[in-house]
Amino acid sequence: TEPTFTFLNDVLDEVMDLFPSPYVHVGGDEAVKDQWKASPEVQAQIQALGVKDEHGLQSWFIQRAEKHINGRGRRMIGWDEILEGGLAPNATVMSWRGVEGAVAAASQGHDAVLAPDSTLYLDRRQSASADEPPGRIKITSLKDIYDFDAAPAALTDAQRGHILGLEATAFTEHMRTDERLEAMSFPRLVALAENGWTPRDRHDWADFAGRLPAETARLDALGVAHDTVPYEPQATLRPAADGKVSVALASGLGLGEVRYSTDGKAPTATSTAYDAPLALMPGQTIRARTFLDGQALGRVRDYPISLLAAQTRTSHQLELCGDGINLSLEDDAPASGSGAGPRAVFAVNLMNACWVWKGANLSKAVKLSARIGQVPFNFQIGADRGKIPLRDPSTPDGELEVRIDGCAGERIAAIPLGAAARGPGLATVSGALPRRDGVHDLCLSFTARSVEPTLVLDQVTLTAAGKSGKN
Template identity: 35%
Template structure:
């Protein structure tokens, strides 16, 4: 007897049976689900429902595009442009009027909108393509579904027969680009907007102003672009580490640029045609050093280059806001205008006579309420312009005006608070949605701001926090990815950081949790590299280096080991004895449990028979896992990791101190006593620390360890001195080895803080 495994069902058959006949029988017995069929057409984001048909439709020179309403003429042109067709476009009075074959029909069907907002249908047969949408935005989304389908095919002019029903999970599906730190040309922004449309995103958040540069022409204040748009150094990092000065346009040493109002209007029209709204961001009251450098009368000090926050006691400040926002509203028809509102340093307000007088006159409690007062006045300005305002979650401080929306970036807490108080929310937490962070091992990548967000982590995000009640969940409008560009000076580098992570975010924004599946997405993603290549995108290429994860499992007193590859279908070889893997080594097929602290080494086996680079990890289920830890100095409230169990939980941290495993100490030493369950022979202790000097994370100066059997009489301490220089700005994760060679139960370990933050992830006992 032999067997076949089909759809997870094992069927046994006799070798004498005609196998082809058996397979035909099986085909009649099994009806493939929509989910299974969906995998045969690699759409991203995953549609609501899709069924594959027989045959295909061929786009060619005789293809005709029909539209039933004159308002769809522009959409027909968009379809022809997106598919790169030389097709005839005809208006037809009724849906039945069409050619006999090889045609595409566009039709509005308002009943679809009554069923689901943004709903559309696509049907492809051998003879025709029919697109129906509940509204014009749905028609545009359907058109770009078709464009995507074309671009992922080997023959882009031959489209497989199918029937598709689709609509979005969230109304707001956004991408944010910071053009203040680095200026990017309109042509690049058009390219991004095209890609957003292909992946069903509908909001471009344009971060136009910030300390490093003002990027939008404002006719009332010409110095904003004559001077504040041009800095003294080529890169943000060079400028930030200098005196942070600006130069006049035309100066041979000036770097920067700006968008004229006509250019901005052009981009707005370009985006709207593709179903995308542009929300401009004009930063206030903080992040405005570039404004105050050229209009210092708006600063508390009255002097340039002294602060980054507008004076909230000065009426000229609100005159500036009113004139600027008036010009902005005339360019951008969006319902919302973003006012920033984040990270305002209120120090200048505390010593400013005008600000303090304003606080006293209005009976405000403090500077937080002064900021709230300023934000509410901006809201009143926007209300007169028939607009709403949205800001980063700091606008919650001191109270929030009715109608304001919140972008939650410092985790989800701001978004939760806003939704619970009846305000609309866009979720964009830095842990999942900040694409300026590394997407793989930093040692293999160009410099970034820090952190670690691989594509799988982006994909795993759910924008609706579980703590919200059902009636509160409706305030979550959607989700947004953000690209801040401090370390991203070129369009090529920007594309590298955005793609393919934006594809994962698109599925988070569009597809319900029930239809999401990482393995399925990872498989579908492979077809989209062809699309990215055809669109000329400098995307991040999956590297051959592997990623080893090991999580403690107390019931088995072992680590659960998982080995991941960024390359689909990779053959992975591994060893546990410290030797490099080769073709004869065990093949990794599924996560496995491993006792102790062996060194796991793994590498890809290429189809050529060569081995890829070796990745290694020492497992962390050591003698001290689960021990009691007494803290003689408190850890940071900002970075508590897993609390008092963090340093001996058998879990190492990743490449980012924000992953919940690195415990932070700010201005205080790490000083703990670890009590094992009993007296044990300990040969050494490894204390792992991180250094990343950009955000102020440093290795300890020195580390001490002493031990005791009874917890009272301790040995003389052994000492390790850090010899790694602070001048090394790369990410360093270093284990300091403390020699013990003693039988003891209690171990006092002290790491002397250098400056800034000290981060530790595990104290390993051997």
């Protein structure tokens, strides 16, 4: 309606008065049409304008806004949804849903910016490590950004001239500090810059990787926080024969070589090189570091060896059930003091909060201990909220259900949550799992009547029934 455009034009005028940029970004993405379809006023406007549908109405709206922006000597830019229903005559498209929006715009003679969420969203993790900052579970590694092809093959050389460049987007809903924002951005922005400003035939990942020690030293000197976790050795501990623990080491990027020590000394470029899983006794500590051409890359990582650690998997080491809204979420519980340490970070699929422990040996009775937490469901997902499966609890506070061989498989345990489900913070529940022949996958989920709050796993430990697992 006209009052809407009066308000919109006033806002745009103030923005253009404040900022001299030739471009004005209007967004235009994720305009959910459910309310438009339910609104008699909106439906009447569609009929009055003679447009096809709600997408056509959005196109009409965007084109009117563009006329005002063009009248001030500026150019409109918007997310690729502004293509739907017909693109405004002079608009530039910022393509986030893959590169298809940029291809469509450039094919029509419009300028475009490549900003696909699958590769250039910086709120995605840089490696699979639980030590990464909170964010989206899916990984966009340093190499993914370096290798991204900014010249879509579907375009001709002339059409590629409409690709203005690349954008990496850092949505900060899960980045609670400036330091985290920097760590999620660097060194990936270094890779983005080299990708965008270097001719394709000169792209060389090995050469770029070889310069990382110098680049990280430069970031340190500038006081710029940057993520070192993808370079660093991550340890996977599993029970081994004769009371020992198997220790496997690997880094997220697989660069250089991992060197380690078990004598308490920090590893150097001449320490023993890791080449196969080690069998160590509980009580030892392995110290490991990555070296690239003799130069240290990332921090020294210390891993105390214990049977309990070998029998424990964090939520990040468990498999999430499906590909929904998969996030690495920081605990919102009040901190319990200045010396409390970092908050827990939970891996969870908000559309189906369940986790799978692959290959659990149930040939003997097992005790399952689960450390659990909860997160507020402050996610605006519209009608999709009704698609989240809920299972009615049998006890007042709900249960942790354990099923074998699939999340629709036999339920072998329902562990009452009791007080553990009533308040913020972490709490532990435990129960016995019956003996079953062989090795089985365990599916773990909570019963609940509501998604508010959403109960989550922090870690799970499997020990022999009657054993404490303290060593």
